[in-house]
Amino acid sequence: MDEFDVMRVGLLILLGLASWVGLHSALTVWLGVKAQPRPADVAIVLGNRVERSGVPSIHLRVRLDRALELYQNGTVRYIIVSGGLGREGFQEADVMREYLAQRGVPTEKIFIDRAGYDTYESGRSAKMIMDAQGFHSAVIVSHYFHLPRALLAFYRFGISEVSAAAVDRRPAWRDTYSVLREFAAFYFYLFRNYATT
Numbered sequence: 258m259d260e261f262d263v264m265r266v267g268l269l270i271l272l273g274l275a276s277w278v279g280l281h282s283a284l285t286v287w288l289g290v291k292a293q294p295r296p297a298d299v300a301i302v303l304g305n306r307v308e309r310s311g312v313p314s315i316h317l318r319v320r321l322d323r324a325l326e327l328y329q330n331g332t333v334r335y336i337i338v339s340g341g342l343g344r345e346g347f348q349e350a351d352v353m354r355e356y357l358a359q360r361g362v363p364t365e366k367i368f369i370d371r372a373g374y375d376t377y378e379s380g381r382s383a384k385m386i387m388d389a390q391g392f393h394s395a396v397i398v399s400h401y402f403h404l405p406r407a408l409l410a411f412y413r414f415g416i417s418e419v420s421a422a423a424v425d426r427r428p429a430w431r432d433t434y435s436v437l438r439e440f441a442a443f444y445f446y447l448f449r450n451y452a453t454t
Contacts, residue, residue, distance in 0.1 A: 282436050289401030292421035297394035300324045300333040300422070301383050303407060304340020304349040304373055311347055313356055316400070319424040321356050324398045327422060328362055333396055335366050337383055339373030349373075376403070377449060380410040387416065394418035402436045406443045413451040 294300075302324045305317035313321060317340075327333045336357060340349025350369045358364050368386050373379035387395065395416055397407045401423035411419050 294422040295420040298392035299335040307347040339370040339379040341374035
């Protein structure tokens with residue numbers, strides 16, 4: 258094989274990889290944007306950053322507002338807020354509960370998961386909370402690009418009756434990094450161990 262053949266093979270590999278990433282990313286966007294929540298026992302809000310002032314960031318706030326909408330319109334009866342201790346020193350889940358409680362959700366309808374440091378741990382904790390409460394169905398609430406990986410993790414943890422609700426159905430160029438990051442994260446999650454203990 259001469260130098261030209263090596264370059265041609267390398268180019269074909271790069272084109273194949275680029276096509277794979279592009280197709281997967283397009284599918285991620287399509288699935289996330291088209292996600293439709295089904296009536297369920299509980300909404301599971303995946304955490305995001307809390308501001309230094311102790312209030313939810315805009316990204317977290319829109320997730321909470323979407324869960325609030327699902328609760329108010331009767332799609333779900335309970336809400337699980339999932340998030341760990343952030344760099345700013347706040348427990349995301351506590352801030353999330355307070356935000357929802359201030360907007361009329363009774364605290365007894367909100368379950369806290371302080372172990373939700375990432376999507377994987379949120380899935381594991383949600384399964385345990387759901388089993389303890391006798392819940393069988395859930396709606397995951399997050400940004401559209403995050404939903405396919407979240408659905409994979411929650412399904413693999415044994416939450417089979419799960420749908421999703423995107424907070425924004427209008428993909429924007431600013432989301433490009435997040436969409437591409439989800440490509441690698443999805444395949445990492447695909448091959449993870451999903452033991453619940």
